Protein backbone atom coordinates (compact mmCIF):
# COMPACT_ATOMS: atom_id res chain seq x y z
CA UNK A 705 0.00 0.00 0.00
CA UNK A 706 1.50 3.38 -0.92
CA UNK A 707 1.68 5.75 2.00
CA UNK A 708 -1.42 7.88 1.75
CA UNK A 709 -2.83 10.36 4.16
CA UNK A 710 -5.53 7.88 5.06
CA UNK A 711 -2.89 5.26 5.71
CA UNK A 712 -0.90 7.61 7.97
CA UNK A 713 -4.07 8.55 9.80
CA UNK A 714 -4.81 4.92 10.38
CA UNK A 715 -1.32 4.18 11.68
CA UNK A 716 -1.61 7.03 14.13
CA UNK A 717 -4.96 5.74 15.27
CA UNK A 718 -3.62 2.21 15.74
CA UNK A 719 -0.77 3.48 17.91
CA UNK A 720 -3.19 5.39 20.08
CA UNK A 721 -5.49 2.38 20.36
CA UNK A 722 -2.53 0.23 21.33
CA UNK A 723 -1.69 2.77 24.02
CA UNK A 724 -5.18 2.31 25.42
CA UNK A 725 -6.35 5.84 24.72
CA UNK A 726 -10.09 6.09 25.30
CA UNK A 727 -10.49 9.04 22.92
CA UNK A 728 -8.93 6.98 20.14
CA UNK A 729 -11.51 4.27 20.74
CA UNK A 730 -14.33 6.78 20.54
CA UNK A 731 -12.96 7.94 17.20
CA UNK A 732 -12.52 4.39 15.91
CA UNK A 733 -16.01 3.40 17.05
CA UNK A 734 -17.52 6.19 14.98
CA UNK A 735 -15.37 5.51 11.96
CA UNK A 736 -15.62 1.74 11.75
CA UNK A 737 -18.81 0.59 13.43
CA UNK A 738 -21.16 1.13 10.45
CA UNK A 739 -19.04 -1.22 8.33
CA UNK A 740 -18.78 -3.74 11.16
CA UNK A 741 -22.54 -3.70 11.51
CA UNK A 742 -22.89 -4.34 7.79
CA UNK A 743 -20.71 -7.44 8.18
CA UNK A 744 -22.72 -8.69 11.15
CA UNK A 745 -26.00 -7.99 9.41
CA UNK A 746 -24.99 -10.42 6.73
CA UNK A 747 -25.30 -13.15 9.33
CA UNK A 748 -28.05 -12.01 11.63
CA UNK A 749 -30.80 -9.56 12.54
CA UNK A 750 -30.28 -5.99 13.66
CA UNK A 751 -30.23 -6.43 17.43
CA UNK A 752 -28.02 -9.51 17.44
CA UNK A 753 -25.71 -7.71 15.05
CA UNK A 754 -25.37 -4.86 17.55
CA UNK A 755 -24.55 -7.34 20.32
CA UNK A 756 -21.96 -9.06 18.19
CA UNK A 757 -20.26 -5.80 17.24
CA UNK A 758 -20.25 -4.75 20.88
CA UNK A 759 -18.53 -7.99 21.90
CA UNK A 760 -16.02 -7.45 19.13
CA UNK A 761 -15.08 -4.00 20.36
CA UNK A 762 -14.35 -5.32 23.84
CA UNK A 763 -12.25 -8.07 22.27
CA UNK A 764 -10.41 -5.47 20.23
CA UNK A 765 -9.22 -3.84 23.45
CA UNK A 766 -7.04 -6.86 24.22
CA UNK A 767 -6.40 -7.96 20.64
CA UNK A 768 -5.18 -4.63 19.28
CA UNK A 769 -1.74 -5.25 20.80
CA UNK A 770 -1.26 -8.04 18.28
CA UNK A 771 -2.40 -5.98 15.28
CA UNK A 772 0.54 -5.92 12.89
CA UNK A 773 -0.84 -3.90 10.04
CA UNK A 774 -0.71 -6.63 7.44
CA UNK A 775 -4.32 -5.85 6.56
CA UNK A 776 -5.90 -2.46 7.02
CA UNK A 777 -7.45 -1.83 10.40
CA UNK A 778 -10.87 -1.80 8.78
CA UNK A 779 -10.38 -5.21 7.19
CA UNK A 780 -8.96 -6.61 10.41
CA UNK A 781 -12.05 -5.40 12.30
CA UNK A 782 -14.37 -6.80 9.64
CA UNK A 783 -12.72 -10.21 9.93
CA UNK A 784 -13.09 -10.22 13.70
CA UNK A 785 -16.80 -9.49 13.32
CA UNK A 786 -17.25 -12.18 10.65
CA UNK A 787 -15.56 -14.78 12.84
CA UNK A 788 -17.52 -13.80 15.89
CA UNK A 789 -20.78 -13.89 13.96
CA UNK A 790 -20.03 -17.27 12.44
CA UNK A 791 -19.15 -18.74 15.84
CA UNK A 792 -22.14 -17.45 17.72
CA UNK A 793 -24.64 -18.20 14.99
CA UNK A 794 -23.50 -21.53 13.71
CA UNK A 795 -26.91 -22.99 14.41
CA UNK A 796 -28.94 -20.37 12.64
CA UNK A 797 -26.76 -19.74 9.61
CA UNK A 798 -28.66 -17.72 7.07
CA UNK A 799 -28.73 -18.53 3.45
CA UNK A 800 -28.69 -16.21 0.54
CA UNK A 801 -31.94 -17.03 -1.13
CA UNK A 802 -31.47 -15.49 -4.49
CA UNK A 803 -31.39 -17.18 -7.81
CA UNK A 804 -27.91 -16.45 -9.10
CA UNK A 805 -28.23 -18.44 -12.25
CA UNK A 806 -29.69 -15.48 -14.13
CA UNK A 807 -27.59 -12.43 -14.81
CA UNK A 808 -30.54 -10.13 -15.43
CA UNK A 809 -33.45 -9.19 -13.24
CA UNK A 810 -36.57 -10.79 -14.75
CA UNK A 811 -38.17 -7.39 -15.13
CA UNK A 812 -35.19 -6.17 -17.11
CA UNK A 813 -34.76 -9.38 -19.08
CA UNK A 814 -38.33 -9.07 -20.35
CA UNK A 815 -37.50 -5.80 -22.04
CA UNK A 816 -35.46 -7.41 -24.80
CA UNK A 817 -36.70 -9.03 -27.98
CA UNK A 818 -35.71 -12.56 -28.76
CA UNK A 819 -32.97 -11.27 -31.10
CA UNK A 820 -31.34 -9.51 -28.12
CA UNK A 821 -32.33 -5.95 -28.99
CA UNK A 822 -34.35 -3.66 -26.75
CA UNK A 823 -38.12 -3.88 -27.09
CA UNK A 824 -38.70 -1.41 -24.25
CA UNK A 825 -35.58 0.75 -24.27
CA UNK A 826 -34.62 2.77 -21.22
CA UNK A 827 -35.77 6.34 -20.83
CA UNK A 828 -33.52 8.88 -22.44
CA UNK A 829 -34.37 11.55 -19.93
CA UNK A 830 -31.94 10.81 -17.11
CA UNK A 831 -29.42 13.55 -17.46
CA UNK A 832 -29.62 14.41 -13.82
CA UNK A 833 -26.72 13.48 -11.64
CA UNK A 834 -27.14 11.13 -8.72
CA UNK A 835 -26.70 14.08 -6.41
CA UNK A 836 -29.45 16.16 -7.91
CA UNK A 837 -31.69 13.11 -7.97
CA UNK A 838 -31.17 12.62 -4.25
CA UNK A 839 -32.17 16.19 -3.54
CA UNK A 840 -35.60 14.83 -4.14
CA UNK A 841 -36.29 13.40 -0.71
CA UNK A 842 -39.02 11.16 -2.02
CA UNK A 843 -36.51 9.29 -4.16
CA UNK A 844 -34.33 8.70 -1.10
CA UNK A 845 -37.32 7.21 0.71
CA UNK A 846 -38.09 5.06 -2.28
CA UNK A 847 -34.49 3.86 -2.39
CA UNK A 848 -34.74 2.97 1.30
CA UNK A 849 -37.87 1.02 0.65
CA UNK A 850 -36.37 -0.93 -2.20
CA UNK A 851 -33.16 -1.64 -0.38
CA UNK A 852 -35.12 -2.92 2.59
CA UNK A 853 -36.98 -5.30 0.30
CA UNK A 854 -33.78 -6.98 -0.81
CA UNK A 855 -33.02 -10.26 0.95
CA UNK A 856 -31.14 -9.34 4.14
CA UNK A 857 -27.90 -11.06 3.25
CA UNK A 858 -27.92 -9.60 -0.23
CA UNK A 859 -28.47 -6.14 1.11
CA UNK A 860 -25.70 -6.25 3.66
CA UNK A 861 -23.26 -7.61 1.10
CA UNK A 862 -24.24 -4.72 -1.13
CA UNK A 863 -23.85 -2.14 1.63
CA UNK A 864 -20.54 -3.60 2.68
CA UNK A 865 -19.24 -3.40 -0.85
CA UNK A 866 -20.64 -0.04 -1.89
CA UNK A 867 -20.05 1.86 1.30
CA UNK A 868 -17.27 0.23 3.26
CA UNK A 869 -15.03 -2.21 1.43
CA UNK A 870 -14.50 -1.48 -2.21
CA UNK A 871 -12.35 -4.55 -2.73
CA UNK A 872 -14.48 -7.44 -3.83
CA UNK A 873 -11.79 -9.97 -2.86
CA UNK A 874 -12.00 -8.77 0.75
CA UNK A 875 -15.78 -8.80 0.74
CA UNK A 876 -15.82 -12.39 -0.53
CA UNK A 877 -13.28 -13.38 2.05
CA UNK A 878 -15.16 -11.76 4.93
CA UNK A 879 -18.57 -13.07 3.94
CA UNK A 880 -17.46 -16.40 2.55
CA UNK A 881 -19.17 -16.01 -0.82
CA UNK A 882 -17.63 -16.78 -4.19
CA UNK A 883 -16.52 -13.97 -6.47
CA UNK A 884 -19.08 -14.87 -9.09
CA UNK A 885 -21.93 -14.94 -6.58
CA UNK A 886 -20.95 -11.58 -5.19
CA UNK A 887 -20.76 -10.17 -8.69
CA UNK A 888 -24.18 -11.38 -9.71
CA UNK A 889 -25.60 -10.23 -6.38
CA UNK A 890 -24.23 -6.72 -6.95
CA UNK A 891 -25.29 -6.59 -10.57
CA UNK A 892 -28.81 -7.72 -9.83
CA UNK A 893 -29.21 -5.27 -6.98
CA UNK A 894 -27.99 -2.44 -9.20
CA UNK A 895 -30.42 -3.42 -11.92
CA UNK A 896 -33.21 -3.30 -9.36
CA UNK A 897 -32.19 0.19 -8.36
CA UNK A 898 -31.98 1.19 -12.03
CA UNK A 899 -35.54 -0.05 -12.59
CA UNK A 900 -36.71 1.74 -9.49
CA UNK A 901 -35.18 5.07 -10.49
CA UNK A 902 -36.58 4.78 -13.98
CA UNK A 903 -40.04 4.03 -12.68
CA UNK A 904 -39.79 6.88 -10.22
CA UNK A 905 -38.81 9.33 -12.93
CA UNK A 906 -41.55 8.20 -15.24
CA UNK A 907 -44.37 8.18 -12.75
CA UNK A 908 -43.16 10.26 -9.83
CA UNK A 909 -44.09 7.31 -7.63
CA UNK A 910 -42.19 4.68 -5.80
CA UNK B 911 -21.61 -9.45 -32.33
CA UNK B 912 -22.59 -8.00 -28.98
CA UNK B 913 -26.35 -7.55 -28.65
CA UNK B 914 -28.13 -5.10 -26.35
CA UNK B 915 -29.08 -7.89 -23.97
CA UNK B 916 -25.47 -9.07 -23.69
CA UNK B 917 -24.40 -5.54 -23.02
CA UNK B 918 -26.92 -5.21 -20.19
CA UNK B 919 -25.41 -8.32 -18.58
CA UNK B 920 -21.88 -6.93 -18.52
CA UNK B 921 -22.71 -3.22 -18.14
CA UNK B 922 -21.99 -3.24 -14.42
CA UNK B 923 -18.51 -4.68 -14.98
CA UNK B 924 -17.93 -2.21 -17.79
CA UNK B 925 -18.74 0.70 -15.50
CA UNK B 926 -16.34 -0.59 -12.87
CA UNK B 927 -13.60 -1.09 -15.44
CA UNK B 928 -13.58 -4.82 -14.77
CA UNK B 929 -13.78 -6.07 -18.36
CA UNK B 930 -10.93 -7.51 -20.40
CA UNK B 931 -9.78 -5.29 -23.25
CA UNK B 932 -11.54 -7.10 -26.11
CA UNK B 933 -14.89 -7.02 -24.33
CA UNK B 934 -14.38 -3.42 -23.39
CA UNK B 935 -13.78 -2.53 -27.00
CA UNK B 936 -16.86 -4.31 -28.22
CA UNK B 937 -18.95 -2.53 -25.59
CA UNK B 938 -17.54 0.80 -26.79
CA UNK B 939 -18.29 -0.03 -30.41
CA UNK B 940 -21.83 -1.01 -29.53
CA UNK B 941 -22.34 2.16 -27.49
CA UNK B 942 -21.25 4.30 -30.41
CA UNK B 943 -24.03 2.83 -32.52
CA UNK B 944 -26.80 2.31 -29.99
CA UNK B 945 -28.39 5.20 -28.15
CA UNK B 946 -30.61 2.90 -26.08
CA UNK B 947 -27.64 1.18 -24.56
CA UNK B 948 -25.94 4.54 -24.07
CA UNK B 949 -28.81 5.67 -21.92
CA UNK B 950 -28.91 2.31 -20.16
CA UNK B 951 -25.25 2.62 -19.17
CA UNK B 952 -25.68 6.26 -18.16
CA UNK B 953 -28.69 5.46 -16.02
CA UNK B 954 -27.08 2.40 -14.46
CA UNK B 955 -24.02 4.48 -13.62
CA UNK B 956 -26.31 6.93 -11.91
CA UNK B 957 -27.96 4.15 -9.92
CA UNK B 958 -24.60 2.97 -8.65
CA UNK B 959 -23.70 6.49 -7.56
CA UNK B 960 -27.06 6.81 -5.86
CA UNK B 961 -26.41 3.73 -3.80
CA UNK B 962 -22.93 4.80 -2.79
CA UNK B 963 -24.20 8.12 -1.59
CA UNK B 964 -27.15 6.57 0.10
CA UNK B 965 -25.68 3.59 1.86
CA UNK B 966 -23.54 5.53 4.27
CA UNK B 967 -25.79 4.95 7.23
CA UNK B 968 -25.11 7.02 10.26
CA UNK B 969 -24.36 5.42 13.55
CA UNK B 970 -27.06 5.52 16.19
CA UNK B 971 -25.88 7.86 18.95
CA UNK B 972 -27.15 5.81 21.82
CA UNK B 973 -25.52 2.69 20.49
CA UNK B 974 -22.21 4.51 19.99
CA UNK B 975 -22.25 5.65 23.61
CA UNK B 976 -23.03 2.13 24.76
CA UNK B 977 -19.94 0.98 22.89
CA UNK B 978 -17.85 3.76 24.46
CA UNK B 979 -18.89 2.61 27.92
CA UNK B 980 -18.18 -1.05 27.24
CA UNK B 981 -14.77 -0.18 25.87
CA UNK B 982 -13.91 2.03 28.82
CA UNK B 983 -14.86 -0.80 31.14
CA UNK B 984 -12.66 -3.20 29.19
CA UNK B 985 -9.78 -0.72 29.21
CA UNK B 986 -10.13 -0.25 32.96
CA UNK B 987 -10.14 -3.96 33.74
CA UNK B 988 -7.19 -4.48 31.45
CA UNK B 989 -5.04 -1.90 33.20
CA UNK B 990 -6.11 -3.31 36.59
CA UNK B 991 -4.86 -6.75 35.50
CA UNK B 992 -1.54 -5.18 34.75
CA UNK B 993 -1.68 -6.93 31.42
CA UNK B 994 -2.57 -3.81 29.53
CA UNK B 995 -0.50 -0.95 28.33
CA UNK B 996 1.05 1.32 30.89
CA UNK B 997 -1.26 4.24 31.38
CA UNK B 998 1.50 6.30 33.03
Ligand SMILES: [Zn+2]
Pocket residue numbers: 913914917940944946947
Ligand atom coordinates in the same frame (compact mmCIF):
# COMPACT_ATOMS: atom_id res chain seq x y z
ZN1 LIG C 1 -27.79 -1.69 -27.69
